[in-house]
Amino acid sequence: MNITILGSGSFASAMAMHLASLDHSVLLWSIDGEQVDTINLTGYNTFCFQDIKLSDRIKATLSLKKALDFSEWYIMAIPTQFEREVLEKIACITKASGHMLNLAKGIEISTGNLLHTVHAEICSNFTYSALSGPSHAEEVAVGCPTAVALASKTEGEAQKWQRIINGNHFRIYTSDDVIGLEVGGATKNIYAVAAGIARAMELGDNAIAALACRGLAEIMRLGSKMGASPLTLSGLAGVGDLMVTCYSMHSRNFRLGLAIGQGKSFDQAVAELGQVAEGAYTVRAVVENSKKFDVELPLAESVYRVIYGNESPQELLAELFARSLKPEMRFQ
């Protein structure tokens, strides 16, 4: 089958390689002419993976029109904050229908919305699905075993994508809870920052697990107010992604937390990383949402206060432990 991937970053490339391994033909859309030429002429996407030869079934194009004409199956792998811009371009070029699967995770900062909402607003002629779960691109690219969840409003649409993508070392589980899937992917970065801080403070394994777990309880409380099923969040897109992000040095958010926990300011930490980790944006949107939906998120608020208020993690930790006594689960 022909499949279009909009985007040409590391997850786009890793997914292209997986799809090619299942005998699909893939066209990557990139906004960088040099990258397009490098991929088409050398067979390497050196912008992401220096040493990995791409399959002959993978080509790239600068033309969005060509990319859209190549297939009716579109995989979106665009950075969250640029998603709206690309969708608007697509809406200008075509009113045709097709199947869209989104790999991006996060919240649109300007509106506080999840990505399915942005899609519905601009490109409602395409069916919408989302894929999420513990899937570091570096590992997917070299064929490490990976399992993810894929949600559409209808189970039938999710199953269509499942049949296309599932195979070899990449396993897909379907779900009909798009909101749950997107809440998990969007929020976990916040708790990865917290895990990095805790690791730098040498709080121990019990503390990291407690933090991830109470982070999950926050994600579930917020998610359930936003229309997600808490159970989706105990799946690959919630627990799974949280685990891989809180325990892996691959994660930029974890490394941001590490630097902050070592006593660096947010600005110093960002300078050291060379970029702002997504969690630093998301935490602002999530703290806004906690007010809008009237839900307590003490850990997310602490991360916010460390990053934007320059407060001390030590004092916030003491504050968290001094909170009033609670039952464990409070959605109902």
Place this chain on the structure above:
Amino acid sequence: MNITILGSGSFASAMAMHLASLDHSVLLWSIDGEQVDTINLTGYNTFCFQDIKLSDRIKATLSLKKALDFSEWYIMAIPTQFEREVLEKIACITKASGHMLNLAKGIEISTGNLLHTVHAEICSNFTYSALSGPSHAEEVAVGCPTAVALASKTEGEAQKWQRIINGNHFRIYTSDDVIGLEVGGATKNIYAVAAGIARAMELGDNAIAALACRGLAEIMRLGSKMGASPLTLSGLAGVGDLMVTCYSMHSRNFRLGLAIGQGKSFDQAVAELGQVAEGAYTVRAVVENSKKFDVELPLAESVYRVIYGNESPQELLAELFARSLKPEMRFQ
């Protein structure tokens, strides 16, 4: 307050130190006269922690009668397979009532039962509560931040224990789902063995997270058939304990898996560890229960086949990835 701890192992000692830090007086019951003398004469429990001085508020006794007379609040920290024997001794000594809180995790192999069932059978004159969550004793003993769940049939009873134990770096969340709490604590060791195998096979971070996550889905499916709420299993006693066990070298079960993944036989691995890790027992009871409750547990079965059938993890991995396509959540 006076609190009795039945048991004198590392978690019993760590809990005693925490309780003493909250100004409680603690009497530990031990079956080892030398250990009792060492604790009372030197103030060290050198059988567990060489270098940690116990508080003066902690004493030990060989006499079960004295231990039972010391308090009406009993914390049970007995290895799972010896719990029945101790309860029977207690039932012979006293018909008095009191409050019992169980720290042990696991399934009674001879009956396949969870521990609240064993208690109800023998000591129904005591109220029953259970404590579980990510709480390596080595860390609790030195005051690392730790959060756990504590369940009783009634929220009121759980809150009583919460008020006694919560404080300093040890935080308690209450629950009324005793079955959920016990299923989580009993089953996670199986998946820690699997995580150790995957780590030794260098499958990557995605795979470990997927494994823990699909393990959680199995725990939830089994738990929900046994009467647990799946949501409890997404809390500290499920996800939390699973994380700490799957990612920590403190865990004997993880280390058992590591050795097996490095190509050692089960017997060689046990010889190397110096003891059988609990997961190796539990997996037998859980595979039995999967038949009894008619629920599919492919990961638990794979661990069983590696340990008792000497099958190759590589082949079982391929088999797991070749299973028919599934939706993510299937309790209902």
